[in-house]
Amino acid sequence: VHAIGLNRADLLYLAGAHYVPSTYPSRICVEACGVVDAVGEGVTNFGIGDRVTAIPCPDPDYAVGGQWAITPARFLMPWPAGVPAERACAFWMQYGTAYYPPHEYRRIGPADTVLITAASSSAGLGAIHLARLLGATVIATSRSHAKTDQLRAQGAHHVIATEVENLAERVMQITGGTGVGLVFDAVAGRFIRSYIDAMAQNAHAYIYGALGGDPSIEYPIAAVLRRGITLQPYSAIPPMADPVLLRRMKQFLSLAQQAGHLCPVVDRVFAFDQVRDAYDHMLGGTQIGKIVLHVR
C-alpha cells in the first residue's frame, strides 16, 4: 500500500454505528493504492508489480488500511500513469458514491438541477464534478460562505449558506419556482425538512451521510405526499456488491477519469503514523476534499 484515503464511514465503523456491523478485531479503511505483491489462484487480470487502486469492498475482512492489504480482484482497478498516489487512493469512494443516484437511478442530464448538501466533503465534491459532467445545473450548500469560492471553483453554479440563508427560498428563486429534481444529502436528521420545500414534483433525495449528528431520517408525511417525492437512505456499497452495477460504475468512471473529467480534490496528506491526527482533522469540519495517509 502506498497511500490510503480516509472516510467518515471509517469512524462510523469504529464506533459500531456503521450499517455494516462491526466485528473486532477488524481492519478499517476502504480506499488505497499500491503495487501488487501476490495474486490468488485464477486471478488473470492483475499480476505482480501492477500498480492498482482499491474500490471500496463491502467485506471488512478486505479493508485496506495498512502497509499491506488483501482485496478481491474485482475491487481493484489500474492505478493510471501520471496520477500521484494521494489522488489515486481518493477516487473510487467519492465518485462511486456520487455515481449511482444521478447516472443509474435517475439518469439526470442538462435539463436537471441537482442540490448537493455539505458539498465540500470529498463525496460532495465528487457529486459536483459528476453532475457537471452529466450536464446538470448544480446548487451546492455549505453551512457558511467560507467555502463558497472553492465550491464555485469546483463547478457549483450556485452556493447556498444554510446557516444564513433560507435554503428552500433560495432554491426556488434559482429554479424559477420549479425546485430541484435530485438531492444528494450528507446531513440527514431534521435538516431534511429544510430542503423538502425545495424539491420539484416527483423529485428524489438520496441521503448518504448524517453530518448533522443525528443518523436518522425525519420528515413530515404530508409535504412528501403533496410533492410525490421520495427520500431514501443511500450507500454505494450495495450496488457495488452487485457484479453488474459494479462493472458499469468502473467502466463509466474510468472512462471519465481517462478523459480528464474527474480529478479528486485532496485536502491534506498525513504520514501513516499520524492517523489519529488525520481523523481529528476530519472531525474538525474545515476540510475541502479528501484526507489521505501517505504510507510509502
Place this chain on the structure above:
Amino acid sequence: VHAIGLNRADLLYLAGAHYVPSTYPSRICVEACGVVDAVGEGVTNFGIGDRVTAIPCPDPDYAVGGQWAITPARFLMPWPAGVPAERACAFWMQYGTAYYPPHEYRRIGPADTVLITAASSSAGLGAIHLARLLGATVIATSRSHAKTDQLRAQGAHHVIATEVENLAERVMQITGGTGVGLVFDAVAGRFIRSYIDAMAQNAHAYIYGALGGDPSIEYPIAAVLRRGITLQPYSAIPPMADPVLLRRMKQFLSLAQQAGHLCPVVDRVFAFDQVRDAYDHMLGGTQIGKIVLHVR
C-alpha cells in the same frame, strides 16, 4: 346520495393537515353511493336512474358528502345489485388504498408475509382481505388483544398486540427469522422503529396514516441500509389520479367484489344529521371497520 362513507382523511382535510391543501368553503367526504340525477355532456357510460358508487376523487370540488354530489364519471362505478347502501359506499377507499402496494407495486403472492398495522380500521381490514385474496400470510397488529378475535375472523393468520408484545420478536418467530416482505402501516412516527427489525431484506413499508398522532416518518438510517429496505409515505390518491392505474384498480377490485371475495365491514351507521357523533365515534378508536352516514 343514499349513504356516505367516513374516513380519517376527512378530519385531516378539515384540520388543514391533509396533504391535499384545504381551501374553504369546501365540501368533504370521498365515498358515497346513490342514484344518478343528471349527467354532463359526453357522458355515455352512466345515465339518469343508474345506481352508482363514488371512487375517491383527488379534487375536493368533487367531494361527495351531502344530499347530492357531482363527481367525474370516471370516478363512478356501478352499485352492484344486492349490496346494501352502507356497504356500497364503503368499498372504494379501503380496497383502493389497500390495492396498489401489494398488487401493483410489489405483486405479492402465496410465498409472502404481510404486516398490517392498526388493522381494525377500514383500510386495515381491506388490506387483510386483499392480502388473503392474493394468497399471502397476514400478520395484523392492534394495540391490545381486545380485537384479536375479530381480526382473525376477518382473515388475519396472526395478531400481535403492540402494547403488550414485542412486535419485531413476534414477527421473527412467526416468519422463522425471515421477516415480512411488505408492511402496510397506518401508525407512522416513532412506531416505525418497532417494525424495522421485523422487515425482510429488501422489504417495503407503505405508510398511509398517522394514527400514532405524529404525522411524520422517523427511522434510523443504519438499520434501513443494513436491510436494503424502503419506507415510504403512501396515498392511493396519486395512482387513482392516473387514468391507467385508476382503470386497473377499478377492474381488479370489481371482479373480486363480483366474485364475492371483498366485502367491507361496517362498524356503525349514523343518521345524516348525526355527522358530528359519527366523527366523534371515529376518534374514540373502538371501531372495527367503516363508519357510515345514512342519507336517504
